[in-house]
Amino acid sequence: MADSKTRTRVAVAGLGAIGTDVVKALDQGIEGLALVAVSANSPDKHRGWVAELKSAPKLVPIEQLAEIADIVVECAPSKLVRSIVAPVVERGKTAVVLSVGALLQNEDLVDLAKTHGGQIIVPTGALIGLDAVTAAAIGTIHSARLVTRKPVAGLVGAPHLVENNIRIEGITEPLRIFEGSARDAAKGFPANLNVAVALSLAGIGPDRTRVEIWADPTVTRNTHRIEVDSDSARFSMMIENIPSENPKTGRITALSVIACLRKLRASLRIGT
Ligand SMILES: NC(=O)C1=CN([C@@H]2O[C@H](COP(=O)(O)OP(=O)(O)OC[C@H]3O[C@@H](n4cnc5c(N)ncnc54)[C@H](O)[C@@H]3O)[C@@H](O)[C@H]2O)C=CC1
Ligand SMILES: O=C([O-])CC(=O)C(=O)O
CATH class of the missing domain: 3.30.360.10 (Dihydrodipicolinate Reductase; domain 2)
Known part of the structure; x- marks a missing residue:
């Protein structure tokens, strides 16, 4: 695996049902990616297990993620989509968006990404096909x-x-x-x-x-x-x-994000 200087830096916004599993998978290692930062609503609740991760990412407010990382994975309540995604795509970086519904009220984020050379990625998530x-x-x-x-x-x-x-x-x-x-x-x-x-x-x-x-x-x-x-x-x-610990969210959603992240730098990439 490439060293941390050549790996793409990833941050995760929101440590709920999806974000926690994505963070753990990144910490286990995904080809070409390095976990550098996470954000939580109640940082004190998460400080213990985050500090024990191999990568020990920074625990910072969402406003700081776009500066620290190349890719920010949004796994937060939908009302936060704009504040998480806008600063990322404005810097020409990549936002992976889970609260897809909120993109409809924030359609200009796609134009913002286009203007600045950023990208918004929507994983298949809980869906199929x-x-x-x-x-x-x-x-x-x-x-x-x-x-x-x-x-x-x-x-x-x-x-x-x-x-x-x-x-x-x-x-x-x-x-x-x-x-x-x-x-x-x-x-x-x-x-x-x-x-x-x-x-x-x-x-x-x-x-x-x-x-x-x-x-x-x-x-x-x-x-x-x-x-x-x-x-x-x-x-x-x-x-x-199968619902995750959050009954609204299927377990496969986090796995879909992990699969999506793996594809970013994988030597063999299957599926569109
Ligand atoms: N695209 C898809 O297929 C799917 C999307 N989702 C969406 O993904 C998003 C995340 O879902 P879950 O992980 O199940 O939700 P969750 O409620 O389990 O986790 C969200 C986390 O964000 C945290 N949070 C709240 N305010 C924050 C702040 N200011 N800074 C940092 N963190 C903050 C909450 O404390 C919570 O831990 C939701 O919007 C959900 O609707 C859920 C399932 C499928
Ligand atoms: O689409 C969503 O927000 C969540 C969902 O239905 C699922 O996890 O099956």
Whole structure:
């Protein structure tokens, strides 16, 4: 492995369900990358285990990450996307964004990245099939649809439910709680439907991508099915995610980020 001077410096913003696993994987070693900094909301809670990491990254406020690292991985609450990503792409650096839903309210971040030679990377995350969707989008996608089913614990508290006075606690049968565009799904379920926005950005955009959301007491996994019809292929795929310690977030999400980071400098790279 290259020494730390030639390795790309990586920082992680947010030490929750996703960020903690990503930090540990970086500390175990990812080809060509060096973990240099992390940010947490309550630094004192994390100081102990962070200090014991082999790499012992700096524990700093999010405002400092863009200066210290070449790549900043955002694994924080969606309201922080702008403050984490803007300083990174303004410096021509790379931001890996997990709170994808928030990109719709901050679309200018993509222009900012373009102007300054930066890059925003959205990993497949909790979803499946974005390789096929981005390929199909080179041609013409006629329709794209996502049907999400989550256990009640993965949806309670979502703004759409609160604003419309929809009670899902105690339901005994699956209940369709939303049908509409990916844009509206992201507004109504900002911590639950990043996958809808990721699908839309890979394919035909947030207004044409259709989304259905079910609160389903019969499932224990966060289940996403995508259906795409295009002039090159028709496909449907389903993923059943085991929730992580955060019931809103599938375990595979952190693994997707780690796979994405591994691809950055890998000698053999599989998949688009
Ligand atoms: N793209 C995708 O497929 C998926 C995206 N997500 C999104 O990824 C993001 C992270 O998800 P999780 O790790 O599950 O959330 P989490 O709630 O477990 O972790 C977020 C962490 O950020 C920390 N934080 C809050 N304010 C901070 C600050 N000012 N500075 C540094 N850290 C701060 C919190 O204390 C918490 O530890 C969320 O926005 C979530 O909606 C989640 C699942 C799938
Ligand atoms: O998309 C999200 O925000 C999270 C999700 O559905 C999952 O982890 O399965």
